[in-house]
Amino acid sequence: MDHPEEPSRRVFLRRALALGAAGAGGGVLLSACGGGGxxxxxxxxxxxxxxxxxxxxxxxxxxxxxxxxxxxxxxxxxxxxxxxxxxxxxxxxxxxxxxxxxxxxxxxxxxxxxxxxxxxxxxx
CATH class of the missing domain: 4.10.490.10 (High potential iron-sulphur protein)
Known part of the structure; x- marks a missing residue:
């Protein structure tokens, strides 16, 4: 049984940071466009x-x-x-x-x- 290669901790943290930044940026854009209610x-x-x-x-x-x-x-x-x-x-x-x-x-x-x-x- 072959296991797919798991990403390193560094790769995981980079991806998590990028995803968090994208989420925060989306909230700012919604607020600026009037979606902030x-x-x-x-x-x-x-x-x-x-x-x-x-x-x-x-x-x-x-x-x-x-x-x-x-x-x-x-x-x-x-x-x-x-x-x-x-x-x-x-x-x-x-x-x-x-x-x-x-x-x-x-x-x-x-x-x-x-x-x-x-x-x-x-x-x-």
């Missing part, structure tokens, strides 16, 4: 939600953007009854224009947005 959190300076409402987030720092991401904030919700403008934390007068604000994180908030801390507001 950023959900309109405003990384590019503005976030567009439904109804043509655009909130300018260009003045936010990286830390402020991370705070928004921790709440999984998106500018356009897929939950028709759960919108920022009917949430307990919504502050309509915090920002000029159609965008409002939130008690939980900094920056302008789209009225048709959503985050994972949504709570039905008392006036809604």
């Amino acid at each position: 950023d959900g309109g959190d405003g990384e590019s300076g503005g976030e567009s939600g439904g109804g043509g409402v655009t909130c300018d987030t260009s003045g936010l720092t990286q830390e402020e953007k991370k705070q928004r991401q921790r709440f999984q904030y998106v500018a356009q919700t897929e939950k028709p009854n759960e919108r920022c403008n009917n949430c307990q934390f919504w502050r309509p007068d915090q920002v000029e224009g159609e965008c409002g604000g939130c008690q939980l994180f900094p920056g302008p908030v789209n009225p048709k947005g959503w985050c994972n801390s949504w709570v039905q507001g008392s006036g809604s």
Whole structure:
């Protein structure tokens, strides 16, 4: 019975390293192409939600953007009854224009947005 030649440890490690680098590179490419699921959190300076409402987030720092991401904030919700403008934390007068604000994180908030801390507001 003949055994196929097994690769050396060095060959195995090179292949494993190349495979790991390819996986990491693929993740970076997906993120750069929008496959990272950023959900309109405003990384590019503005976030567009439904109804043509655009909130300018260009003045936010990286830390402020991370705070928004921790709440999984998106500018356009897929939950028709759960919108920022009917949430307990919504502050309509915090920002000029159609965008409002939130008690939980900094920056302008789209009225048709959503985050994972949504709570039905008392006036809604």
